[in-house]
Amino acid sequence: MIGKLAAYVGQYRRDVLLVPIFVLIDVACELSMPLLMSRIVDIGIVNQDIGYIARIGLYMALLALTAIAFGVGMMFFSTRGSMGFGANLRDALFAKIQQFSFKNIDKFSTASLITRVTNDVNNLQMTFLMALRILLRAPMMLIIAFLLAYSINSELSVILAVAIPILVGAVLLVMRTAGRRFAIVQERIDSMNATLQENLIGQRVVKSFVRTDFENAKFRQSNDDLTNAFIRAVSVVILNMPVMMLVMNGTALVVIWQGGGMVAGGRLGAGELISFLSYIMQILFSVMMISMVFVMSARAQASARRVLEVLETEIDIVDSVGPEGGSDLPRVTAGRVEFRDVSLKYDLSGSGAEVLSGVSFAAEPGEVVAIVGGTGSGKSTLVSLIPRLYDVTAGSVLVDGHDVRDYRLDDLRGAIGVVLQQNTLFSGTIRENLLWGREDATIEEIEAVCRAAQAHEFIMSFPDGYETDLGQGGVNLSGGQKQRLTIARAMLKRPRILILDDSTSAVDSATEERIREAFYRELADTTVFIIAQRISSVRAADRILVIDDGKLIGEGTHQSLLAENKVYQEINQSQQEGVLAG
């Protein structure tokens, strides 16, 4: 896992490799200080040598200055390396997600993908930074301090052989227990958030049933559960500090007792004893830091797994590689669409039901094809096969006589305009959003499609017209206005094939009628697919496909279907009753 991630250090490899060198020098300078200090006490003071004391003092100051230089350098390179690593990883992840097929997207939830690019990468970036700074430093500190302590007095060092395992054991025990308890905390947080979210979403229900007290009690319960779990978890974690202090202080006492005897017996200098104490502290502190970093890395591991899962996802829809570098790949010219015995399963491995089975039909260039059927019958899936948003499981989809899989994706999708059910607009102005359709469109062309999509009028009613800033998600537009903009955006593409997936549901009937007329007028040679709930929206189509449970069970005009197709009659019937509100 680390190996795979390490590749993303990329151009920052030099920075990362420099860090250990800087750390080593920094640590060496730092650890020399107590040793030099012991010289002042044991040699300078004992020999009453002022010159020696001054010289050693100066050395110490110089070492400290050197340590500043290398410490600053270490911080610089470690920061640049880790932030660079994070940026590379983020870039790679984002680019990978952009390559995702619809099927890949469906596998991950949107929220989870966002968390992976943002929080998880940030976690890894910070963990890497910490690893560069602590994980390198602490072991070096441990080893050098131990060697120095050993060189001062090997007998006293034995005490460490007892102290270190005790400390490691205690810290690990504390952290393990804490880990378990924090898992419970996380559950409680989730459940409190769920209660909260439900309450916010259902605010009208709460108010209309006057359930404030009930809701307060419910929240109080999950709030208290969380608090109790938190207290239980944190009170374990804070044991770390006293444990460490006990071990350190206990060790110091033993060292002073043993060392005191040696000093009195002349086998150890008083200064050496003092510096030995410093080293003990540094050693135990390092041990503690190392064990904590290991525990911390558990969380980074989860992030690493989640990030790698995305990076290693196999993209199931890729460009067709034609012969000879793609020079004779097909192009969409007319927009004839044909389905030949098309079946689709979302889940290939399992026994998942077929979303579409044995669908065959053909749509001629310029035809308006409407698709009706119940919710979940497979209408949206059917049309999404044309721009190859999904690949068929069996059969084939042909555009202008070529299998869609033989086109370059850019060529294929460039010729097809799609208005999805989920009509996303992006932050930026209305004009910028429309330019998604065609980057080099002139303002005249933009206005023309907006007139056709019945959007021009309302756009001009805004003070800034086409330069109106939509903000993220197009928040200040009504559903119908958003739909009209997304239709205009797709029309601007001048597609050979236009797919409208239930994209006029929030537009009133009269406006919808005008949009439909515009299609006939302006997109005379474009093959148009319309998915709609309302029979009134599809009545005028050249051809209507009736889909039920993934099967094509009827094909014809409004009149012919009304005469012979049972499902169509039923849908029509139910909507006759509902005509008042559509």
Next chain:
Amino acid sequence: MSADRSTPSRASQPTAGASAPAGAGRRRPGRPGGPPAGGPGIPRGGYQRPKDLKQVSLRLLGYLKVRWPILAVVVVLMLISTGTSLAGNYLLKPIINDYILPGDFPGLARTLLVLGAIYLAGVVASYGQSRLMIEVAQRTSNTMRRDLFAKLQKLPLRYFDAHSHGELMSRFTNDIDMVQMAFEQSLVQLISSAIGFTGAIVMMAVLSPRLLLVTMAVLAVMLFVMTRIGGKSRTYFMAQQRYLGDVNGYVEELVEGLKVVKVFGYEQTAIEEFGQRNEEYRQAATSANFYAAVIMPIMGNLSNIAYAASAMVGGMLTVWGRFDVGSLAAFLQYSRQMGMPINQISNQFNTVLAAMAGAERVFEVMDEDPELDEGSVTLVGVSKHADGSFEVMGDGGHPTHWAWQCPQPDGSVAYTELRGDVRFNDVIFGYVPGQPVLHSVSLFAKPGQKIAFVGSTGAGKTTVTNLVNRFYEVDEGTITFDGIDVQRIAKSSLRLSIGMVLQDTHLFTGSVLENIRYGRLTASDEECIQAAVQANAHSFIRRLPQGYDTVITADGTNLSQGQRQLLAIARAAVADPPVMVLDEATSSIDTRTERLIEKGLDALMQDRTVFVIAHRLSTVRNSDAILVIEDGRIIERGDHDDLLEQRGRYYQLYTGQYELS
């Protein structure tokens, strides 16, 4: 002593340093040891300072006030633990001077025992202090969350229209987290660092005022460096948060709109645009984290210089006989101890400011005006006598009749029978001031009548029903209920008298039975099942894996739209209110389910005043009155036959000459 640089602070640092959560405000506990760099936790809104520090501090102190006994103990423990660590170091002097150097082992043993006892006391005190502070911090944040939640329940719907769920939830998680963290760690560390710092200076002065001067000189340099770097660090941090917000915002938008990106072949452009933002963030993050971290080696080594200078000057003084080895050892320990608090104070300071900003945002919500509810008329259950008089029932049992209890100016109470007569008198209303949605609407519904609203989406049908139960307040005009202005009726009574089946059915996590019982908490299992039968929901519930005990998760996603609708109807049925509002949406429901729902609704409408936002001709046809609304005005009123005779809009609709959206 470089290891001291990264303080092993306690673990739960819920929101990570530089990672502003992008999605739902979900906390992440279990973060042993704060990040060595990356600074204090930053709220997701970016790096912010509170606007009114004093005001916020006072209110936070208000929350702490109730816990003053614990806090008093904490202060005592804090003094003990800092005191013991100062004393422990001081003992080095007699240990070396009086026992080790002269070789007095019994004395050494005695002093070491004393030292051990001091250490132990320090450990116990510092553990006790952290443990108690956790209690304080957790209980305080618990109280804040509880208050905030209770406050939210009192806010008008207008408030929820204007604030996203994510925004409100981040008050509960991120903002209160910051406060909790500040209480748990920063507060104690700030105070104990200050005590430790002062204590160390005092002890050093006691040991050797001359050496202290040497240390002070270095200290001055340290403070200078710290303020310089600290200021830079803050600037870069703000920049980092801004760019991080950019990056996260872009990711959020483009990933959410990924399918649109794919159909427009926008991938390459998106990758390039993201690359630019990512690079800007990388540069800002590098600067921010560098400046946040660089302070550590500089301060650590400056304190080493102080250590070197003290060792040198102290050594010389000792040679000249003005100082001694034991004092020098103790002094050197203090000079180490002094450097740490400075670092800590600067670190914690930012955390505290961020916490204050978080608290301020929480208080902002708490200061919002609650829903207006000054009505004094309440609803009481009554039993009706044969002669038409009635008497107030006690608690217990579901009453068959209701009455409005109206307090009179003279102190007595009058009772008006609840009949379900609703009238609108020239009601003007707009969601946004100056943009009326309803223009002078007048209408009446007599007891037991079914009133249907017909009109385009956005014509104002739902708005009318939202005003009846005072989800929103009218701008002008009045609405009366049995002759009483609804403004005079206590909101809880008003709403309990009106049942609603809303367009969006919201169910709660819990069993099917619990969800039905939400309509009336005192309903027995039998009553709930009876309601389900009435609502035509019984048959599908029985087929669920655990029947009525089946747990519905996450707003009912394991049920179909139609099934959820049926449960909502059952929920309203069990409430059995005298007035019912049905704002049904059946547009996305298949024909079969629609039939089921129809039957459920028909049962529910028996013997009540009902407002129906109609989607089906059959309902409309049977209504006592049909109101056609267009652009916030009632343009036609009458029963089915009247309206057909009028040959107006309804006639056009009915005969298919005109369509609604």
